[in-house]
Amino acid sequence: MSSLPADDAHTMSKAGVSDARPAVTPLVVRTAALDPALLDDGPGALVDLLPVSDGVAWVRRGDGLVGWGEALRLVTTGPGRFEDAARACREALASAVVRDEVGLPGTGPVAFGSFTFGDDGPSVVVVPRVVVGRRGDRAWVTTIDLAGSLGPAPSADLLDPAHRSPVVSPGAVSYAPGARDEDAWTDVVAQGVARIRSGALDKVVLARDVVAVTENPVDARHLLGRLARGYPTAWTFSVAGMVGATPELLARAERGLVTSRVLAGTVRRTGNDDADLARAAQLAHSSKDLEEHEYAVESVARALEPYCSSTNVPESPFVLDLPNVLHLATDVTAVLREHTTSLAIAAALHPTAAVCGTPTAAARDLITEIEGMDRARYAGPVGWFGADGDGEWGIALRSAEIGGGVHPAGPTGDPRSVRLFAGCGVVAASDPAAELRESEAKLVPMRYALDA
Numbered sequence: 001m002s003s004l005p006a007d008d009a010h011t012m013s014k015a016g017v018s019d020a021r022p023a024v025t026p027l028v029v030r031t032a033a034l035d036p037a038l039l040d041d042g043p044g045a046l047v048d049l050l051p052v053s054d055g056v057a058w059v060r061r062g063d064g065l066v067g068w069g070e071a072l073r074l075v076t077t078g079p080g081r082f083e084d085a086a087r088a089c090r091e092a093l094a095s096a097v098v099r100d101e102v103g104l105p106g107t108g109p110v111a112f113g114s115f116t117f118g119d120d121g122p123s124v125v126v127v128p129r130v131v132v133g134r135r136g137d138r139a140w141v142t143t144i145d146l147a148g149s150l151g152p153a154p155s156a157d158l159l160d161p162a163h164r165s166p167v168v169s170p171g172a173v174s175y176a177p178g179a180r181d182e183d184a185w186t187d188v189v190a191q192g193v194a195r196i197r198s199g200a201l202d203k204v205v206l207a208r209d210v211v212a213v214t215e216n217p218v219d220a221r222h223l224l225g226r227l228a229r230g231y232p233t234a235w236t237f238s239v240a241g242m243v244g245a246t247p248e249l250l251a252r253a254e255r256g257l258v259t260s261r262v263l264a265g266t267v268r269r270t271g272n273d274d275a276d277l278a279r280a281a282q283l284a285h286s287s288k289d290l291e292e293h294e295y296a297v298e299s300v301a302r303a304l305e306p307y308c309s310s311t312n313v314p315e316s317p318f319v320l321d322l323p324n325v326l327h328l329a330t331d332v333t334a335v336l337r338e339h340t341t342s343l344a345i346a347a348a349l350h351p352t353a354a355v356c357g358t359p360t361a362a363a364r365d366l367i368t369e370i371e372g373m374d375r376a377r378y379a380g381p382v383g384w385f386g387a388d389g390d391g392e393w394g395i396a397l398r399s400a401e402i403g404g405g406v407h408p409a410g411p412t413g414d415p416r417s418v419r420l421f422a423g424c425g426v427v428a429a430s431d432p433a434a435e436l437r438e439s440e441a442k443l444v445p446m447r448y449a450l451d452a
């Protein structure tokens, strides 16, 4: 394991691989109730509290968690990236001294993670020093220190606007193709369709990237504020430079119950309500989209089976209405047979057929063969978990990576460069030109987020 400069944070690489470092001081964690009236009512309330650009976030409709500072940062890689991160966090949290006066999901120590789609490249888990959370009419603040003894309860002073650096707009933005330009990507989709028609597989999800270059270094808070307000029903997230507003919940585990929102099957919105209503009706009856959707639901239900005693899968999907697109959606719920952490469930579900394909192995191989792009943390699990393992994991869609990725010691890339990602489920009946238009629609949230 490469030992990294720890500064005043516990920093590890390849978590779970032991080295000769001395035992770290236990984390000291305090959660205190916060008067919810201190937060405004809007969907941007929590993200607006972030005092620095590199905070973490997981918010939806103004509820959720934001955090800043780092008490712990883990970087893991390889097929064991989920387990290694889970083990290292468990060890760090097992010795933590915790005083939690609120006792809700998301209180006490919490870790935020963003994992790669494939086995290669760095995945990151961060335990912030300060976390502010809200759930309905309850709000709280948690501090995580390395001090070794319990200090005073955290107070609302932490939210004082005087501590916040001003949010910087990205300024002018120019866009260029990423790994493939539009024509080349349309060819990739055509190859995917041909391979499916030859009988090699049923579905493959193919993605592309677009590179934005901004006038000013990107301040993630600018993006988060726009995403949280513009896409309030999505989960707006930020972890170590990976930012987005995903409508797809991979797994929430809370008190023995697992929930997953599966999406697959998409039409663009026109902006005209009558036309969109007609499109929604078409989507709900489109055999191509229903087929795509069925593969995704099946993959989730099958992956949950070993962990769950009863899984409830609604017979037909509903249409999820977002500002840019309409999706076929199914909420799967299940009861855990025994205690399993949310991260373990997310790892077991990943990659679902919504972002990889069917059968999984054949789809993954075809992606590696023809997509021609490093997905990095796009389409990987992103979310948070608490000391008891409960938590929420989304799929990092409608997302972008600021500054070209992760380095164990922090971002090193150009903060004026942002990679935006979008992908589409491809089945035998797919039309490559239509998939290109669909991918454009899926890039809309991040383009909107980057607008000055």
Ligand SMILES: C=C(O[C@@H]1C=C(C(=O)O)C=C[C@H]1O)C(=O)O
Pocket (backbone or CB within 6 Å): 205, 207, 248, 263, 264, 265, 266, 327, 354, 355, 397, 398, 421, 422, 423, 424, 425, 426, 442
């Ligand atoms: C792959 C993406 O989205 C996924 C693919 C969908 C589809 O092909 O219809 C719909 C929702 C997501 O599961 C993306 O947004 O990049």
